[in-house]
Amino acid sequence: MAGITDLGVGIGWRSEIDLTVERLPGVDFVEVVAENLHIGHLPESVTLLLERGVPVLPHAVSLSLGGADQVDLDRVSHLGEIAEAVARRWSATTCASSGQADSTPAT
8 A cells, every 4th residue: 555654563452461572572563542542551561672773553443533522632632642652653443434444553
């Protein structure tokens, strides 16, 4: 697909498997749920990944883009803060009211 960068092999970070993810060989990037991170006290394993140069991509799962409700600006602000803290890339699942979804990284 034109314009989409191949990021390689990625895995979703979860607190239940954080040390496993941090220690896995061959992982090119890690995706985290943005709503599970907080500025000022990132999980140690996320910090270690960033220090190693592994891209950490925050994924906002509750923005409700394309839904009938207005976008919650506090959630958008939180995503922006997390993106600034961990990456310049982010992903969001955008859904139309038909229930179809498209999840693509933004650069």
